[in-house]
Amino acid sequence: MALRIIPILLTLVMTAGSFTHASASDVKYKRSIESYTMPDVTLINQDGKKVRFRDMMASNRLIAVDFIFGTCTTICPVLSAGYANLQQRLGPDLNKVHLVSISIDPENDTPKVMKEYLKRYRAKPGWDFLTGSRNDIDAVMKAFDAYIPNKMAHYPLTLIRSSQNGSWVRLFGLLSSSEFLAECRKAGL
Amino acid sequence: MLILPLIFCLTTSAASKATTVEPGLPDKALHFGEKMYREGLLPSGEAMQAYVNGDTPAPGTSFTCISCHLRSGLGSIEGGINTPPTTGKYLFEKPEPINLTKYRHFDPSRPVYTDASFAAMLRGGVDPAGRVLNYVMPRYHLHDDDMAILIRYLKRLSSTFSPGVTEQELHLATVITEPGNAEAEFYYRALQTLIAQKNNMVKSFGKEPRKTRMAEAMLMSREAAFKRIVVKKWVLTGPPDTWRAQLEQHYRKEPVFALIGGFSAGSWQPVHQFSEEHQIPCLLPVTDFPVISDNDWYTLYFSKGLFQEGAAAARYLLRETDGHDRGAVIQIVDDTVSAKALRDGFNSVWDNGGATAARTILLTPGTSLQVIFQQNKGATFVCWTGNHALAKLSEALLAGYGLRHIASYGYLGSTIYSLPPKARSSLFITYPYRLPHQEKNYDAYVNSVSSVLHPSTPQQVRLLKQAYAVYQVLSQALIDLKGSYYRDALLDVIGMNMAPGMGMGLVLDTTFPLYERFSFGPGQRYASKGCYIVQLTDEKNPGLINRSDWVIH
Numbered sequence: 001m002a003l004r005i006i007p008i009l010l011t012l013v014m015t016a017g018s019f020t021h022a023s024a025s026d027v028k029y030k031r032s033i034e035s036y037t038m039p040d041v042t043l044i045n046q047d048g049k050k051v052r053f054r055d056m057m058a059s060n061r062l063i064a065v066d067f068i069f070g071t072c073t074t075i076c077p078v079l080s081a082g083y084a085n086l087q088q089r090l091g092p093d094l095n096k097v098h099l100v101s102i103s104i105d106p107e108n109d110t111p112k113v114m115k116e117y118l119k120r121y122r123a124k125p126g127w128d129f130l131t132g133s134r135n136d137i138d139a140v141m142k143a144f145d146a147y148i149p150n151k152m153a154h155y156p157l158t159l160i161r162s163s164q165n166g167s168w169v170r171l172f173g174l175l176s177s178s179e180f181l182a183e184c185r186k187a188g189l
Numbered sequence: 190m191l192i193l194p195l196i197f198c199l200t201t202s203a204a205s206k207a208t209t210v211e212p213g214l215p216d217k218a219l220h221f222g223e224k225m226y227r228e229g230l231l232p233s234g235e236a237m238q239a240y241v242n243g244d245t246p247a248p249g250t251s252f253t254c255i256s257c258h259l260r261s262g263l264g265s266i267e268g269g270i271n272t273p274p275t276t277g278k279y280l281f282e283k284p285e286p287i288n289l290t291k292y293r294h295f296d297p298s299r300p301v302y303t304d305a306s307f308a309a310m311l312r313g314g315v316d317p318a319g320r321v322l323n324y325v326m327p328r329y330h331l332h333d334d335d336m337a338i339l340i341r342y343l344k345r346l347s348s349t350f351s352p353g354v355t356e357q358e359l360h361l362a363t364v365i366t367e368p369g370n371a372e373a374e375f376y377y378r379a380l381q382t383l384i385a386q387k388n389n390m391v392k393s394f395g396k397e398p399r400k401t402r403m404a405e406a407m408l409m410s411r412e413a414a415f416k417r418i419v420v421k422k423w424v425l426t427g428p429p430d431t432w433r434a435q436l437e438q439h440y441r442k443e444p445v446f447a448l449i450g451g452f453s454a455g456s457w458q459p460v461h462q463f464s465e466e467h468q469i470p471c472l473l474p475v476t477d478f479p480v481i482s483d484n485d486w487y488t489l490y491f492s493k494g495l496f497q498e499g500a501a502a503a504r505y506l507l508r509e510t511d512g513h514d515r516g517a518v519i520q521i522v523d524d525t526v527s528a529k530a531l532r533d534g535f536n537s538v539w540d541n542g543g544a545t546a547a548r549t550i551l552l553t554p555g556t557s558l559q560v561i562f563q564q565n566k567g568a569t570f571v572c573w574t575g576n577h578a579l580a581k582l583s584e585a586l587l588a589g590y591g592l593r594h595i596a597s598y599g600y601l602g603s604t605i606y607s608l609p610p611k612a613r614s615s616l617f618i619t620y621p622y623r624l625p626h627q628e629k630n631y632d633a634y635v636n637s638v639s640s641v642l643h644p645s646t647p648q649q650v651r652l653l654k655q656a657y658a659v660y661q662v663l664s665q666a667l668i669d670l671k672g673s674y675y676r677d678a679l680l681d682v683i684g685m686n687m688a689p690g691m692g693m694g695l696v697l698d699t700t701f702p703l704y705e706r707f708s709f710g711p712g713q714r715y716a717s718k719g720c721y722i723v724q725l726t727d728e729k730n731p732g733l734i735n736r737s738d739w740v741i742h
Contacts, residue, residue, distance in 0.1 A: 028324070044742045048542075071711045073256040073685075075268035078325050081247040107706050107718040107740045112541075120251050133738050134706070151710060152685060155269050174325060176243035 029173025031183075034159075036168055039143050041136035043102075046114040046129045053130070053140060061098045062189050063161040067146055067154060068129075069105035070113040075156045078174050082158075084121040085177040086184065096163075096189060099127040102140055105151045106131045145170075163188040222342025227260065229253040231335055239327035252327050256711075260486075261678035262346040265685050270325055273297070277344035280307060308336045351676040353446030359667070359674075362421040362445040364460050364474070366432065366453040373452040375642070375649055376475060377422060379656035380450050382638050387664070388417050416667075421445060425460075432459040440467065447679060450474060450659045455526065461488050470679050472666075473659045475652065477599060478530055479715070487676075489662075489683065489709065491655065492717040495527055495599050498619035499534025501720035502571060502595045504741040505617070507542045516592055517568040518547040521561060527600045528573035535571060547571070558582070562590040571595045576604050586612035593617060598723075603647060606731055613725040617736060620723045622651075622703050624733055631702040654702035661701075684711040705739040 038054045045051050057063060066083070068076035083099045090097060103109035114129035131137070141147045148154045160169040160183055169187055181189075221232040229237050229249030237249025257272040259265050264272040273279070280302045299318035302310070306317045311329050314322045331339065353360040363380060367373045423439040425432045436459070448464060451457075451474030461480040464471040464487040471488040479490040493500070506518065520535060522528045532549065539547050550561055558578055562570065562585040570591040572582055579601065586594060586608065598605060598620045605618060622628065632639075635653045644650045662683060669682035701707035704717035719739035725731040 048742075069710070071713055073265065073267055073711050074270045074272065074325065077247075077252050077256060078242055078245075081241055081245050081251065084247070084251075085245050105710060106742075107708070108710060108713060110742065122248075131742055133740070133742070152267060174242055177245040178243075 029171050029175055029179070031172075032170045034145070034168045034170045036143055036145075036159075039136075039139040041132065041139050043130040043132035043136060043140070044111060046111050046118055048111040051128070051130060053136075056098075056100070056128075057161065059098060060163060061096060062163040062184060062187055063098045063100060064184070065100045065102060065144065065159040065161075067104050067141065067148060067157060068101050069103050069151055070109045070117045071105070072151070072154075075154070075174065079156055079158065080117075080121045082175060082177060082180050083127055084123065086180050087124045087127065089177065089181055093189065094124060094126055097126065097184060101127070101129045103129065103131040103137065104141070104148050104154055106134055106137045144168075160184060160187045218338050219342055219345065222338045225249075225335065225339050226254045226342055226346070231331075232338065237335075238330045240330075241327040242324050247327065249329070259678075259681040259685070261673070261675045261681050262343065263673055263675070263678050263681065265681070267685060270323070275343060276347045278348060281344060304337070304340055307340060308333075311336070311339075347673075347675045347678065350674045351446055352444040354674040357415075358417045358419050360419050360421065360443065360445045361447050361449050361663075362423045362439065362443060364423045364425060364436070364448055364451040364453075364471075366425045366429075366451075366455065366460075368424050368426055370452070370454060372454070372648065372652060375644075376450070376452050376652040376656055379638050379642060379653045380659060381420065382641050383656060383660040384418050384420050386637060387660070391415055391417055418663075420449065423448075429456045429459050433463060436460065436463045440469075445469070446674065447472065447676065448474075449663055450656060452476070453478075457488075461485070464488050468676060470676050472662055472683075473655070473716075475655050477527060481533075482714070485714065486680065488714065489680070490715050491658070491704070492621060492720075493534070493715050495530035495597065496534035496537070497715075497717075498597045498599050498621055498720050499531035499536075499573070500538045501534075501621075501722065501737075501741055502531075502597075502617075502619050503535045503538035503542065505722045505737050506569065506571075506595070507538070507544060508737075508741060510544075515544055515569070517565060518544075518571065519561070519565055519568045520547050520549040520571040520573065521552060521558070522549060522573045523552040523575055523578065525575060527575065527597075531573040531597055531600060535573075552578075559584065562588070566590050567592055569593050569595070573597060573600065576601060579604060579608075583608055583612050586616055589615070591615060595619070595722075606725065608725065610727045610729075610731075613727070613731070616724065618723050618725070618733075620721045620733060620735075621717070621719075623705050624721065624723070624735060626732060628703070634702050651703065657702060658707070684709055684713065 038057045040052070040054045043051050043053050064083070066079050068079055080101070083101070086097065087094060087099070103114065109131045111131070114131060118127060118129055138147065144159055146157055155172070156174045158171045158175065158180070160171070161167075162169070169183060171183060175183065224230045224232070225237060229252060231237055239247050239249050239252045241247050241252060254275065257265055257267070257270070258275040262274055262276040264274045266272070279297070283301055299316050299320070302317060310316050310322070311331065314326065314328045316322065363377060365373045365377055421443050423436070425435050448460070448469060448471040451460065451471065453460070453474065453476045456478055457474055457476040458478070458480055460471065460474065463469070465485055468487060473489055473491055475491070477494045479492070479494045479496070480488065481493055481496055520532060522532045535547070550556070552558065552574065558574070558581040568591055570585070572594055574582060582594070582596065585591065593615045595617050596605065596619075598618050608616065623631070631654070632650070635657050638653050638657065639650075642653065644653055665686065666679055666683050669686050670678055705719055707716045709716055721735045721739060722737040722741070723733040723735050726734060
């Protein structure tokens with residue numbers, strides 16, 4: 001019996017949280033400045049190419065990171081529409097921003113799944129979707145203080161790395177495309 | 190005050206690509222409505238135009254209604270967003286509070302929608318009570334004609350329960366394609382034993398008030414606690430091309446709600462097709478030959494079977510030889526469906542892997558395996574050959590002809606343990622289960638059945654665990670269904686909840702027997718995505734050492 005009780009309580013807590021969050025639409029997102037240490041792991045992008053994550057995160061370009069998965073509903077599409085629209089609004093500045101989506105369902109997110117996902121959002125060059133081994137993905141999530149062991153209980157999070165001083169802006173919640181662009185400008189775009 | 194988050198339409202999933210017209214869709218307008226609802230496409234073929242999160246435009250194909258409201262229209266909770274139902278009953282009839290689970294209910298607290306107020310809400314994001322919808326619900330720019338088509342579809346969506354459900358009983362069927370097959374019989378008995386244990390619980394809940402209260406509190410669903418499950422056995426005989434007619438006959442006689450489990454030593458394709466066309470869910474049949482599809486909706490499989498092992502072999506080889514001279518890769522395929530499924534899986538990865546083509550040799554009765562080995566010394570041999578060729582494989586391994594050899598556990602089974610120690614160093618085996626020394630910890634999960642059925646072989650233990658998985662997935666889905674007996678809703682709740690660490694009971698990926706990270710997700714149809722590449726240890730009774738992760742990218 002005990003085996004059944006604990007998960008039920010967990011569900012209760014999670015469900016209660018859902019109601020609270022859905023109703024708190026007056027405060028759309030929470031913003032904080034953070035410093036993160038990147039793990040030295042090798043991930044795989046939508047083309048099946050290996051990517052040294054730490055090197056990618058050390059670029060001079062402005063970087064945005066979010067956590068999604070290929071068959072996700074509800075919030076990933078909103079996050080991804082945000083990425084797609086930012087790319088459109090950037091126009092000639094497209095290559096000044098590197099958008100990175102990290103899979104939280106690496107078992108299912110193969111390069112093929114990720115490539116189709118990006119196509120669905122009309123992604124332009126400069127938006128990478130990364131998968132990898134469960135251990136490496138866990139290490140990346142933990143490095144961003146965003147460990148999501150259960151893909152169905154994730155939350156909307158966007159992180160922007162300043163191209164000026166390398167600090168990270170942590171944005172918890174969903175941003176409109178004007179807000180996203182404004183945050184990128186604040187971070188040095 | 191809880192602002193009504195009438196989230197309507199977000200992304201597409203693999204499932205949304207299905208374009209079949211529902212049997213029984215009486216006219217073309219409903220078919221168009223379905224395309225709008227599921228795929229975000231207007232009758233003109235163009236994408237519906239959506240605005241999300243205030244000012245972010247998005248094509249309707251990346252934000253479809255089913256992403257949040259799901260195929261059944263009963264809504265969902267995900268990522269901190271609580272999505273209400275969007276069925277006609279909920280929108281256009283007298284709004285009553287709906288209990289979707291014990292802890293998730295909706296009290297619409299608004300006037301009933303008219304067609305006009307619904308259209309205004311969809312375009313402008315304000316409901317008839319004057320409340321602004323949650324910001325993740327897109328606003329849709331639809332013309333009147335298209336709006337009417339969508340409304341008509343919604344009014345019909347999940348309006349009557351699917352067949353196979355009575356006040357006291359839920360009728361299901363298990364399809365067995367091998368009459369007299371000992372494994373099939375054992376598996377069916379395992380499933381029946383688990384269902385009988387559940388039904389006995391139902392009996393006892395009804396008798397004692399204390400247990401009744403406990404059942405309601407613990408299971409969060411009167412339905413799951415009090416409805417008896419009746420599992421019919423549908424036995425198919427003769428060749429596979431005659432199965433469809435037999436299935437139709439069974440179904441006419443017993444119109445069941447869903448198929449559960451099932452067993453076939455050969456093809457599952459005719460049953461898969463039957464499920465798809467009648468829109469009957471089929472949960473976790475035991476088969477080596479699942480139908481491989483990105484879009485089909487109604488059958489949920491344990492894995493992609495032998496195809497998945499073949500694919501894992503190719504991924505492993507590509508990764509291990511990345512940046513090195515690969516040498517020749519020779520795939521040896523005997524004339525069986527098993528070998529061909531392995532080959533198809535291998536080719537599905539290898540052909541897109543950017544490597545030089547692998548040579549495939551189809552073994553015919555006249556071909557000598559030994560000659561192939563001798564003529565291609567130093568190659569990597571991918572051996573999709575059965576037990577009849579094990580002695581020849583062993584000789585080749587001992588003679589050291591190949592650089593490395595790959596074989597399939599799913600095809601060869603435990604006879605592979607009989608290979609002599611000296612033959613093991615260049616042999617790599619695809620192994621689609623959790624490693625045996627770790628799997629031991631999961632044997633206790635099936636104690637309640639093994640104490641009745643006394644499994645005597647590893648294969649029987651595996652069948653018990655598969656029956657257990659079917660039972661667990663079904664139980665959890667019935668709890669989540671909360672009495673909404675729509676077939677699409679059954680698949681919706683499995684997609685939304687069968688995720689690692691999610692929810693209640695024992696449906697956690699880390700507590701599932703046989704497979705690592707056993708989990709579905711929205712639109713996902715194969716629960717286990719992994720397969721180890723292993724080698725045999727040197728001991729007389731060898732163990733397995735994994736040479737790869739569970740999932741190889």
